[in-house]
Amino acid sequence: MLSQQITTLIDKELTKYPADQRQSAVMAALRFVQDEKGWIAPEDMADVAVYLGMPQMAVYEVATFYHMYNLKPMGKHTLTVCTNLSCTLCGAGDTVAYLEQKLGIKMNEVTPDGKFGLREGECMGACVDAPLLNVNNKKMCGKLTPAKIDGILADLEGGKA
Amino acid sequence: MINIEIDGKKIQTENGSTVIEAAHQAGIAIPHFCYHKKLSIAANCRMCLVQVEKAPKPLPACATPVSEGMKVFTHSEQAVKAQKGVMEFLLINHPLDCPICDQGGECMLQDMSVGYGNGHSRYHEEKRMVLSKDIGPLVSAEEMSRCINCTRCVRFGQEIAGQMELGQAFRGEHAEIMSFVSGTVDSELSGNMIDLCPVGALTSKPFRYKARSWELSRRRSVSAHDSLGSGLAVHTKDNRVLRVLPIENDDINECWLSDRDRFAYEGLNSDQRLTKPMIKQGGQWQEVDWQAALEFCANGLRQIAGGAGAEQIGALATGNSTLEEMYLLQKLLRGIGSDNVDFRLRQSDFSADGKQQGAPWLGISVSDIGRADRILIVGSFLRKDHPLLAARIRQAVKRGAQLNVIHSADDDLLMKIANKSIVAPGGLVEALSKVALGVAAKQTDGIAGSLAGGERVAVLLGNFAQQHPQAAQLQALAQQIAAATQGKFGFIGESANSVGGYLVNAIPASNGLNAAAMLAAPRKAYVLLNVEPELDCADAQQAIAAMQAADLVIAMSAYRHGATEYADVLLPIAPYSETSGTFISSEGRVQSFNGAVKPLGEARPAWKVLRVLGNLLKVDGFDYETSQAVRDEALQGVDVAAKLNNAVSAIESKPTAVIGLQRVADVPIYATDAIVRRAMSLQATSDAAQPKVWLHSKELSKLGVAAGAQVKVAQGQGSALLEVAADDGLPEGVVRVAAGHPMTATLGAMFGTITVERA
Numbered sequence: 001m002l003s004q005q006i007t008t009l010i011d012k013e014l015t016k017y018p019a020d021q022r023q024s025a026v027m028a029a030l031r032f033v034q035d036e037k038g039w040i041a042p043e044d045m046a047d048v049a050v051y052l053g054m055p056q057m058a059v060y061e062v063a064t065f066y067h068m069y070n071l072k073p074m075g076k077h078t079l080t081v082c083t084n085l086s087c088t089l090c091g092a093g094d095t096v097a098y099l100e101q102k103l104g105i106k107m108n109e110v111t112p113d114g115k116f117g118l119r120e121g122e123c124m125g126a127c128v129d130a131p132l133l134n135v136n137n138k139k140m141c142g143k144l145t146p147a148k149i150d151g152i153l154a155d156l157e158g159g160k161a
Numbered sequence: 162m163i164n165i166e167i168d169g170k171k172i173q174t175e176n177g178s179t180v181i182e183a184a185h186q187a188g189i190a191i192p193h194f195c196y197h198k199k200l201s202i203a204a205n206c207r208m209c210l211v212q213v214e215k216a217p218k219p220l221p222a223c224a225t226p227v228s229e230g231m232k233v234f235t236h237s238e239q240a241v242k243a244q245k246g247v248m249e250f251l252l253i254n255h256p257l258d259c260p261i262c263d264q265g266g267e268c269m270l271q272d273m274s275v276g277y278g279n280g281h282s283r284y285h286e287e288k289r290m291v292l293s294k295d296i297g298p299l300v301s302a303e304e305m306s307r308c309i310n311c312t313r314c315v316r317f318g319q320e321i322a323g324q325m326e327l328g329q330a331f332r333g334e335h336a337e338i339m340s341f342v343s344g345t346v347d348s349e350l351s352g353n354m355i356d357l358c359p360v361g362a363l364t365s366k367p368f369r370y371k372a373r374s375w376e377l378s379r380r381r382s383v384s385a386h387d388s389l390g391s392g393l394a395v396h397t398k399d400n401r402v403l404r405v406l407p408i409e410n411d412d413i414n415e416c417w418l419s420d421r422d423r424f425a426y427e428g429l430n431s432d433q434r435l436t437k438p439m440i441k442q443g444g445q446w447q448e449v450d451w452q453a454a455l456e457f458c459a460n461g462l463r464q465i466a467g468g469a470g471a472e473q474i475g476a477l478a479t480g481n482s483t484l485e486e487m488y489l490l491q492k493l494l495r496g497i498g499s500d501n502v503d504f505r506l507r508q509s510d511f512s513a514d515g516k517q518q519g520a521p522w523l524g525i526s527v528s529d530i531g532r533a534d535r536i537l538i539v540g541s542f543l544r545k546d547h548p549l550l551a552a553r554i555r556q557a558v559k560r561g562a563q564l565n566v567i568h569s570a571d572d573d574l575l576m577k578i579a580n581k582s583i584v585a586p587g588g589l590v591e592a593l594s595k596v597a598l599g600v601a602a603k604q605t606d607g608i609a610g611s612l613a614g615g616e617r618v619a620v621l622l623g624n625f626a627q628q629h630p631q632a633a634q635l636q637a638l639a640q641q642i643a644a645a646t647q648g649k650f651g652f653i654g655e656s657a658n659s660v661g662g663y664l665v666n667a668i669p670a671s672n673g674l675n676a677a678a679m680l681a682a683p684r685k686a687y688v689l690l691n692v693e694p695e696l697d698c699a700d701a702q703q704a705i706a707a708m709q710a711a712d713l714v715i716a717m718s719a720y721r722h723g724a725t726e727y728a729d730v731l732l733p734i735a736p737y738s739e740t741s742g743t744f745i746s747s748e749g750r751v752q753s754f755n756g757a758v759k760p761l762g763e764a765r766p767a768w769k770v771l772r773v774l775g776n777l778l779k780v781d782g783f784d785y786e787t788s789q790a791v792r793d794e795a796l797q798g799v800d801v802a803a804k805l806n807n808a809v810s811a812i813e814s815k816p817t818a819v820i821g822l823q824r825v826a827d828v829p830i831y832a833t834d835a836i837v838r839r840a841m842s843l844q845a846t847s848d849a850a851q852p853k854v855w856l857h858s859k860e861l862s863k864l865g866v867a868a869g870a871q872v873k874v875a876q877g878q879g880s881a882l883l884e885v886a887a888d889d890g891l892p893e894g895v896v897r898v899a900a901g902h903p904m905t906a907t908l909g910a911m912f913g914t915i916t917v918e919r920a
Binding site for chain 1: 327
């Protein structure tokens with residue numbers, strides 16, 4: 001079941017579109033689910049489909065097409081590291097290696113305490129700040145160095161997201 | 162019209178058409194995979210790239226609209242280079258093992274790679290692997306690595322079947338066709354995805370690895386199930402039907418087939434087939450030769466006619482019997498002095514008999530239904546009863562037609578419904594008369610308003626309306642509405658030869674008994690043609706009782722079935738695939754066909770069996786050489802089109818007393834006739850699941866039972882134990898229990914009072 005909070009947000013989103021085009025709100029709806037639950041379970045996709053009056057498979061297509069949607073639990077803080085060309089040229093490989101070593105997990109894994117998840121991402125459109133990572137698809141951190149990464153992780157550990 | 166030039170050939174084509182359409186019109190082939198004339202344009206396979214003058218790069222012919230003076234080159238150096246490039250990309254991930262692929266020999270990719278592919282691959286890396294999927298008992302998705310992601314199956318689901326069960330999940334190199342959370346594809350049109358799939362990704366599960374396409378003989382035939390008259394290409398090998406594919410005809414089934422038409426052939430090879438004549442002697446079934454069996458029948462009939470009187474003999478046929486069979490059956494009965502013959506086994510109201518001006522039919526051509534702008538469907542489980550007609554109406558609705566529905570159940574038709582009135586069966590006449598009054602009063606809203614606003618109105622009465630106890634009144638009201646809206650009205654015939662049965666007078670003429678009367682006042686002898694009384698009749702209980710009380714029951718059937726309990730003779734007859742015959746579709750199309758294979762065992766075409774019976778009983782005029790001779794006699798000098806007439810007059814209204822819960826009975830899509838009931842793959846689908854008792858949730862709470870519990874439903878002397886489920890689309894006061902299923906064969910009439918109690 002979608003929470004009251006999510007349906008309220010979806011309803012607000014729906015006012016942006018024509019009444020017979022409810023499926024226009026699908027991306028936003030999935031985002032609200034992920035914001036609340038950290039990931040989107042198939043049952044949630046089915047609920048979104050029912051709520052928006054669209055085929056379940058169509059929701060699944062959207063949810064699997066965009067890599068920002070987590071299809072499995074990815075921890076409290078999902079760190080998405082860009083590994084596209086610009087970032088890689090500027091040392092994204094080192095960023096990934098450092099994060100993996102520091103967190104003790106590999107890509108697409110979650111730390112045992114469920115705090116951090118690590119994902120590979122696509123270009124975030126801010127190559128000027130390469131290498132980049134994104135926290136929970138909300139906060140972008142650029143010009144990464146080991147020291148800066150330590151700072152980000154410490155902030156997140158300390159509850160400052 | 163605009164002028165373009167393709168490969169130097171000057172072509173006039175309609176403005177707005179695409180290059181590929183123009184080329185096909187002119188007979189120029191352009192290679193393609195994702196393009197399909199009945200589906201939307203995706204332009205994702207890129208195989209149809211062509212060179213267009215002044216265009217800087219090759220353009221996809223399927224998605225490029227024509228423009229005045231356009232010059233297209235489909236085989237220029239640039240075009241062929243582009244096509245070959247696309248082919249190389251397609252083959253990078255496609256397995257190159259055609260010899261072990263079920264599609265081999267009839268594969269678009271295989272054919273096209275001969276023309277555009279290389280002899281060897283330049284790609285040495287590992288190919289991408291896509292896991293197999295289980296999407297149900299009909300369509301095999303065993304080899305999804307072969308998929309080239311053309312999305313034809315996805316678009317078919319969205320656009321033609323009306324439900325998106327398959328989709329393309331993930332992206333780029335990871336994109337794959339799948340269903341949501343490993344769900345099955347339950348559409349009643351799913352088999353068409355097999356035809357559409359240009360490669361071996363989606364194949365027919367029942368046909369898989371049974372034969373190669375070049376080993377099969379193809380015979381034209383006609384669907385023996387619903388009344389659309391779909392064209393079938395019956396593929397056979399070693400005197401066995403191995404699969405059935407559609408024959409394209411835009412006026413009938415377009416290029417589609419319903420799953421029932423496509424997969425019912427499995428029933429033809431069922432191990433329940435009756436292969437030898439049998440006689441019951443001393444309670445034991447004995448195999449005998451034809452001579453003995455037929456003489457036994459003739460003697461029995463002669464004795465009863467001579468003793469109790471010929472009116473003690475009744476004949477029942479299903480509407481799936483051929484025209485020839487029904488003609489001979491009525492001729493035989495009348496020859497021995499009985500007028501008791503009928504094929505309308507599930508009908509319960511016969512008050513229109515004698516007031517009918519012609520044979521009831523669709524009242525409009527199938528293609529004109531697609532062009533109607535206002536449609537009213539009265540009493541029909543449309544999608545399940547007539548899957549392809551539903552698909553055609555779905556297209557009409559997409560083009561802007563308004564669909565209105567009056568019915569006793571609110572099944573999802575997978576299309577937009579403008580207005581609907583869902584009432585209990587007892588309220589159907591009232592609901593329709595409201596519309597009739599509304600139309601007369603120039604009402605502007607609701608169903609009446611919708612119909613009054615139309616230019617091409619069609620009012621169609623479905624199976625449920627025809628089986629309704631006030632069917633004649635519904636017909637009279639539909640006639641009234643059609644007259645007031647200058648529209649057409651008619652019946653969506655229940656089975657393949659419903660119209661044919663009327664045309665050959667396989668109905669009582671003057672003093673004879675109709676199907677219901679013959680069972681209500683049991684006869685001493687019954688001749689059954691294709692009938693399984695407990696499953697095919699309006700009142701299963703009554704039918705069984707009548708059979709058990711009879712002195713002589715002659716069952717002509719392709720199968721050993723329930724008749725073994727009460728019949729005295731079983732005569733093995735050939736199903737449609739093993740005999741020549743004729744069906745007249747709902748729209749009055751007379752379609753004859755030949756047998757595709759020889760009759761199994763000692764089974765014989767029913768027209769031959771009836772011929773011999775006629776001779777043995779010394780009835781005149783039973784000397785036919787061929788079934789064509791029978792047809793010619795039956796239809797000689799008959800202007801079929803002129804005989805089709807839905808007009809009725811002087812129908813009296815007869816109010817029905819409504820007490821307690823009323824039964825709403827559908828005949829599930831895979832329970833409609835003897836062949837379908839034995840098609841194992843169809844029986845494994847979700848549409849063939851065990852029937853449940855459906856009630857509105859308010860009725861459920863009144864009864865104090867929860868959905869999922871077992872309940873006892875009872876009618877008359879019989880009852881059945883079934884699972885109960887909630888359906889808030891049903892009106893209150895209604896219990897929906899399917900008919901035509903062995904589990905509900907103990908119940909009584911399809912319409913009427915029914916009780917439900919906790920088991």
